[in-house]
Amino acid sequence: MQNWNRSSVLVRRTVGYSAVVALVCAGVSTLFLIFMGGRDADMARNRVTGAWDRTVPLIRQGYLPPLLPAGRNVAVQVLDTRRQVVASTPQLAGKPAMATFHAPSDSVFDERVLCPPAGLKGCMTVFSYKVYQPDGPWLLFVAVPTVPWYGNTTALFFAIGMCLLMPAMTAAGTYRLIRKDLIPVDAIRAELAEITATDLHRRVPTADKNHQEINLLAETVNDTLDRLEGAYKQLCQFTSDASHDLRSPLTAMRTQLEDALMHPDDTDWPTMTEAVLGGTDRLQAIVTDLLTLARLDAHAPLDLTPADLGRLVGDELDHRAYRIEIVRDLQENVLVDCDRLRVIRLLVNLLDNAERHATSQVLVSVRATGATATLEVADDGAGIAPEHRETVFDRFTRLDASRDRDSGGTGLGLAIAREIAHAHQGTLTIEDSERGARFVLRLPLSQAPGAAGPLDGHAAHAGVSHR
Ligand SMILES: Nc1ncnc2c1ncn2[C@@H]1O[C@H](COP(=O)(O)OP(=O)(O)OP(=O)(O)O)[C@@H](O)[C@H]1O
Ligand SMILES: [Mg+2]
Incomplete structure (x- = not known):
């Protein structure tokens, strides 16, 4: 109407x-x-x-x-x-x-x-x-x-008649033509009005080939709905995964506490308390990761400062204790504008994963190539099959092999790492390697005066060292 x-x-x-x-x-x-x-x-x-x-x-x-x-x-x-x-x-x-x-x-x-x-x-x-x-x-x-x-x-009545008839005919003709053109727009509007969160699979109708512009509008609306539906499904999946991951430790803690209360005399209270504390640690880790992701999703501003990526990685490696050999190949003077805490968060997750999956050795390298700084973390473990190289970046994704290892991870680490890379206008991908998994982070080199160009970077190569 x-x-x-x-x-x-x-x-x-x-x-x-x-x-x-x-x-x-x-x-x-x-x-x-x-x-x-x-x-x-x-x-x-x-x-x-x-x-x-x-x-x-x-x-x-x-x-x-x-x-x-x-x-x-x-x-x-x-x-x-x-x-x-x-x-x-x-x-x-x-x-x-x-x-x-x-x-x-x-x-x-x-x-x-x-x-x-x-x-x-x-x-x-x-x-x-x-x-x-x-x-x-x-x-x-x-x-x-x-x-x-x-x-x-006669002439007067003729003129008056024409002056009434012509505008009336114009009004009728214009109304009909525009109404005809607006019918597809009305259909799109009506369909959109009916599409609610539960009907996100529905799409607006496209018009006939004589309404090219309206067809373009309908296609754009449908593309938007596609993206909305995708985002909505992702959100539902994310909420369900998050609830599941939060519920598991909660259920375990509750069972432990109920058991202890039912048999207080038979309970080893220090052991039980430690187990419950372990559960709260896990809950805290999940909630912290969820908060980090929420902040990254909301595009919270980064605290960008120029930093030497090689030195940043070197310092982080110096502060950690490893159960396996870490081989460093860190070029110095590879300056990037970065939020140090976030880049360290990314690096720690890559190192944790690599250490968890490596057989004997992890190679960490930093270099400048063109206008890009590249950080690689490669291990010699079982690696990640090409079909999983994108899915591991999805939230709460843990491959079966990792579940068997009972790593205790939340499956949010790589999702956070990739968001951090994107927030820095960079990329984080898994690339081919002879053995194991090779994670490659690429960040734009700093444009700040004094930042190293590719040639300077090569000149300042720090060499390969083992630890
Ligand atoms: N170096 C690696 N080698 C083989 N598989 C890996 C490697 N790194 C990650 N993965 C796989 O990708 C999954 C997702 O990794 P991600 O870091 O996101 O989660 P997580 O390590 O399980 O938990 P956390 O949130 O604590 O990091 C891992 O569970 C594992 O299956
Ligand atoms: Mg991880």
């Missing part, structure tokens, strides 16, 4: 176009009526001249009959010097003089509008001529209906 308010495109276009046509029509009609008025005035003047031409010779020759021949829309009277009617056209037969005025002494002709002249009906233009006879000036009155500016009523 069309909403007839003034902001509606349909109403505005219909009223607008009709108003323009009405204005144009009024202008054209006025010109037409002025033309008709002029034409009718000329015709009236011709009739007057004709009556003069016919009557004056009769007066002059003395053959003036009392009843003059009738003319269409013209009345004639002849008055002698005593102002007695001596001849007239049939409609004035036996009637007194239609007027009493005559031309001033210096003129033979005068004209007046009388409403009506004596013996006639309606307003008429009366022409008074002096016809000089031997016994003095006779008067010849010729009356014709007064011509209005618009000519005649």
Whole structure:
């Protein structure tokens, strides 16, 4: 149902176009009526001249009959010097003089509008001529209906009719055409109005091929709905995974506490407390990771400072104790603008994972290539199959092999690491390697003055060291 308010495109276009046509029509009609008025005035003047031409010779020759021949829309009277009617056209037969005025002494002709002249009906233009006879000036009155500016009523009604019809037809035509064009838009709107969180699989209809722009709109809306549905599914999955991961330690802790309460004397309280504390540690780790992700999702501002990536990684490696060999290949003076805490968070997760999955060795390298700083963490473990190289970055993803190892991880580490890389305009990917998994972080090199270019970077190579 069309909403007839003034902001509606349909109403505005219909009223607008009709108003323009009405204005144009009024202008054209006025010109037409002025033309008709002029034409009718000329015709009236011709009739007057004709009556003069016919009557004056009769007066002059003395053959003036009392009843003059009738003319269409013209009345004639002849008055002698005593102002007695001596001849007239049939409609004035036996009637007194239609007027009493005559031309001033210096003129033979005068004209007046009388409403009506004596013996006639309606307003008429009366022409008074002096016809000089031997016994003095006779008067010849010729009356014709007064011509209005618009000519005649037929022309006036025609013009009014056209001025009503044309805007009405324009309004109807515009309404139909725009309504037809807006039907697909209305369908899109109606469908969108019905799409709720539970109906996100529905899509708006596309129009026929004559509505290219509307089709583009529908396609864009459907693309947006695709993305919304994807994001919504991801959110649902994320909520369910998060609830599940939070519930497992909670259930375990509750069972332990209930058992302890039921058999307080048989309970080894220090062991039980340690187990419950382990559960709270895990809960705390999950909640911290969720908070970190929420902040990254909300694009919380980073605390960017120029940092030497090689040195940052080196310092982090120095502070950790490892159960396996770490091989370093860290180029110095690879400056990046980064939020140190976040990049260390990323690095720690890569190192934790690598250490967990490595067989004997982890290689950590930093170098500058072109305008990019590259950090690699490669282990010699079982590696990650190509089909899982993207899914491991999804939230709460832990591959079966890792579950078997009971690593205690939440499956959020790589998701957080990738978000951190993206927040720094960089990328984090898993790339081919001869053995094990090779994680590659690429960040743009710092543009700050004094930042190392690729050549400087090579010059400042720190070499390979083992630990
Ligand atoms: N170096 C690696 N070698 C083999 N598999 C790996 C490696 N790094 C990660 N993975 C796989 O990717 C999964 C996701 O890793 P992610 O770091 O996101 O989670 P997590 O380590 O299990 O838990 P946490 O949130 O504590 O980091 C891991 O569970 C593991 O299956
Ligand atoms: Mg991890």
